[in-house]
Amino acid sequence: MSENQNNPADTSHEVTVTPEAGTAVGHPERFPDPGVPDHKHRLTDTDPRAAKRAERTVTILFVLSILGTVGSIVAYVMVPPDGTTSGVRLSTLLLGLCLAVSLLGIGIAGIHWAKSLMGDKEMVQERHPLATNEEDRAIAVQDLNEGLADSGVVGRRGVLKGAFFGALALFPLAIAVPLIGSVGGDWNVSKFKHTMWKNGTRLAIDPSGRPIKAADVTVGSVFHVIPETTEEFRSTHEWINEKSKAVVLMVRLNPEDLRTDQSPEGETWSHEGIVAYSKICTHVGCPVALYEQQTHHLLCPCHQSTFDIADSAKVVFGPANRRLPQLPITVDDEGYLVAQDDFAEPIGPSFWERLK
Amino acid sequence: MATKQRPSAVGKAADYLDQRTTIGVLVKELARKVFPDHWSFMLGEIALFSFVVLIASGFFLTMFFEPSMALVRFEGDYPPSMQGQLMSAAFSSTVDMSFEVRGGLLMRQIHHWSALIFIGSIVLHMFRIFFTGAFRKPREINWLVGLTMLILALAAGFTGYSLPDDVLSGNGLRIIDGVVKSIPVIGSYMSFLVFGSEFPGSHIIPRLFTLHIFVIPGILIALIALHLFLMVLQKHTQYPGGGRTDKNVVGYPALPVYVAKMTGNFFIIAGVLTLMGGTMAINNIWNYGPYDPAPVSAGTQPDWYILFVDGALRLMPGPGWEWVIGGYTLSMNILIPAVVVPGILFTILFAWPFLEARVTGDHREHHVLDRPRNRPVRTGIGVALFVAFLVCALAATNDIIATHFSLSIFAITWVLRVLLFVGPVFAFFVTKRVCLGLQRKDRELVLHGHESGRIVRFANGEYVEVHTPLDPQEVWLRTQHTSPRPLEIRPATDARGVRRQGYRSDRRWQRLSEFFYEDRVEPARPAELAAAHSHGEHDEIEARTPAAVGPGTAGQGTSGPRTAGPRTSGEGAAGPGEEPR
Ligand code: HEM
Ligand code: FES
DSSP states (O other), rough: OOOTTTTGGOOOOOOOSSSTOTTTTTTTTSSSOEEEEEOOOOOHOOOOHHHHHHHHHHHHHHHHHHHHHHHHHHHHHHOOOOSSSSOOOOHHHHHHHHHHHEEEHHHHHHHHHHHHOOOOOOEEEEEOOSSHHHHHHHHHHHHHHHHHHHTTEEEEHHHHHHHHHHHHTTHHHHHHHHHHHHTTOOOOOGGGGGGSSOTOOEEETTTTTOOOGGGOOOOTTTEEEEEEEOOTTTSSSOOOHHHHHOOEEEEEEETTTBBBOSOOEEEEESSSTTEEEOBOOOTTTOOOOEETTTTTEOOTTTTOOOEEEETEEEEEESSSOOOOBBBOOOEOTTTTEESSSOSSSSSSSOOOTTTT | OOSSOOHHHHHHHHHHHHHHOHHHHHHHHHTTTTEEOOOGGGGHHHHHHHHHHHHHHHHHHHTTTOOOOOEEEESSSSSSGGGEEEEEEHHHHHHHHHHHHTTTTHHHHHHHHHHHHHHHOOOHHHHHHHTTTTSSSTTTHHHHHHHHHHHHHHHHHHHHTTTTOOHHHHHHHHHHHHHHHTTTTTTHHHHHHHHHHSSSSSTHHHHHHHHHEEEEEHHHHHHHHHHHHHHHHHHOBBBBOOOTTTTEHHHHEEIIIIHHHHHHHHHHHHHHHHHHHHOOOOOOOHHOOOOSSSSSOOOOOOOGGHHHHHHHHHHSOOOOOOOOTTTEEEEEHHIIIIIEEEEEEEHHHHHHHHHHHHHHHSSSSBBOOOOOSSSSSHHHHHHHHHHHHHHHOOOOOOHHHHHHTTHHHHHHHHHHHHHHHHHHHHHHHHHHHHHHHHHHHHHHHHHHHHEEEEEOOOOOOOOOEEEEOOOOHHHHHHHOOOOOOOOOOOSSSTSOOOOTTHHHHHHHHHHHHHHSSSSSSOOOHHHHHHHHHHSSSGGGHHHOOOOOOOTOSSSSOOOGOOOOOOOOOOTOOSOOOOEEE
């Protein structure tokens, strides 16, 4: 190893990509590429009996596929879904299994065929550089230039050019304007700020629509509330839009448990411990529906924003930033709970013009 | 088949076509084209084939689905709980399709499972491309095409999920509405643009339907065609190995092996998806009920690919993050997780091939893939992104974790908040270390061979384990790569001491490049192997057992098991010797 002992290449860090390049003392920079590994023969290449066996297996798999298809037609005819959930499940299961057998049969047969019987010798092909060669590229550039020159766009005729690009750029407007104009309906984004609650609207139970008497609300009970309307209105699309904003969650606390609510100076927005808050989460708008008796916490199931009902529904945890707006309530002459007014601020998620 | 005199039917048909289309040229080009083989190349195929299954099952569904929000009273017999309920035609037709159309529920479930597998395989495929450096020149365009398809696939998934108009999908839409409204300046108008009125209005289902069955799949099909065309044009990459270079492609011919395997794979994937659809219930919408803005059920999660956004929304603390600027409201608590985070993620992904080429100073074509260990920083960043994705997705199940393990949801959320920042950084450093360690291990193996587990006793009583030298294929696998080094830049001032323009920017790139390539391990070189046999840590052994085998000297070693293998010749001939250490 005398050569190695005084080999300075040890400390060299230069990396070259040419494996042929040797160093001064006879060591190449890299180990040589040993070339494509030797081809290993499969059993089916050397043993005709094994090949025969593989052929048989492939055939059986194809036959299995045919049986699967036949089976699915039998299942279709013999096991119609009877409409019950379990009947539908059974029909689905049988159709699915048969179709799966029919597909998997073909698939596995194909793979087995390819792996055991088709040629498995690796082949080597050259890659060619992706860039066009210089000559062709020159011709291409020349063609382009000639084309441009022919069109007369280059250099001269500034007005023509301007008109041409102007026309191209503008024509989509003729389609876009009517489309965009109509696609947003009336574009009246101030609707976000109002709900259908107004002075005197009775609080009603969701979904029955029955108005609620204050006397029927026991301490600790939770009511999912909608504004009272006609049955007829409640079968329309407008109702779904209104309901999306107007739903309210009403709780009766022990009046001493109710530390604060959102009533401004000189007003009372709750009624003997009964408070009503918008059910639309101020985060991104899920209905807030999980109420915990002991803690008076109201939890949004979507991202776990947690509001304290005993303390103005302020956020105690989670991604929401604002408390749930309170619906000012009172009772009317007949003892029904009614709204004093709409919410004092927009309900639900924030938006750019919220405070404008 | 064909007799000698007359051409076969196939031959005639081919001739007919060729005389009219010159198709022979194309067939000549493609028929024996070589494709490399590796299990990880299957991931793209799974994406492709589940897309085909999606189209086929989706066609079935369009025959029965009614994309309308018109309110109807449910009239079917089953499920009885729904009798007389008011619901949209979309919901009622989906229930009818499940209960009354034979195979309807099967196709719905196949379609849903295929969507989940489709997006899953795309994401794994993307990671394969990322970790092996398949996005490098000339494949940057295909990387961009792929990412665009990923976004479209997510959009396809979400629009489809919303179509049945059940409670879950309606709430999903409502969350989207909340996110859209948080966009500064135009948010409220965007909400009207999407819904055609206030949420939910009566337009959204038909609009989503058009996107879901026409616009998105149409663009996807065009992009898939482009994706595959580029793949064939540029020829597939190959993993490193003997005989594989940047100038060739080693594999099996398209006809018959590749075509047979692809056809087989298609049927297997379709079969597995059918099996899933037939046996595993998914999205039983009649249990949720038609959309109603008031109810919501806890413990329901969106489809998996939306989890990370949902989780990010949950992790973001709310109070203090809604800013009012000049009377206008800016909801950073929504914008950051739902817009900024995915925005950053996709910006990094879109920019990656160009960023990496810039910090590597690399303009060559690459067709041999990287082993992930040989690019520690890239691999580390990939794993870090993956960990961040996982933490966010996990956060989307925090309520389930909480009830399942009786933990406090606040505690879990806090742990995950911390983990979101610490986890990826930790993952990055660990991965980078592991990669560098593996590279050192590669060097070690090449220079000293595999441990054979055989212990040999020297004359002086010392025990030494015998090491088996690597065969040339393995040596090549572990040494074929180059280890990039940080960029070198021209100095700040020229010969006359004048400050050079653009130095600062060069220096910034250099810093980034140092971050990538400062810690590096050189692949072992033949000279080092020769040296390893003669001196260094082997001095003691060598002193006792002078195995004097010079480089290039092929043949047997000197004495018994302590023979040093003649492993260093320029010709790479490796003898079957063993080397004591
Ligand atoms: C609709 C989704 C997609 C489909 C159907 C699809 C399909 C395929 C197929 C069949 C291949 C060849 C086999 C393979 O290498 O796996 C491939 C290659 C490739 N794909 Fe995708 N892909 C999709 C999305 C993506 C994404 C999201 C990316 C990256 C962001 C991507 C980047 C690439 C690249 C760079 C190649 C060339 C790989 C090479 O030659 O090694 N694709 N794709
Ligand atoms: S919508 Fe209530 S926490 Fe997100």
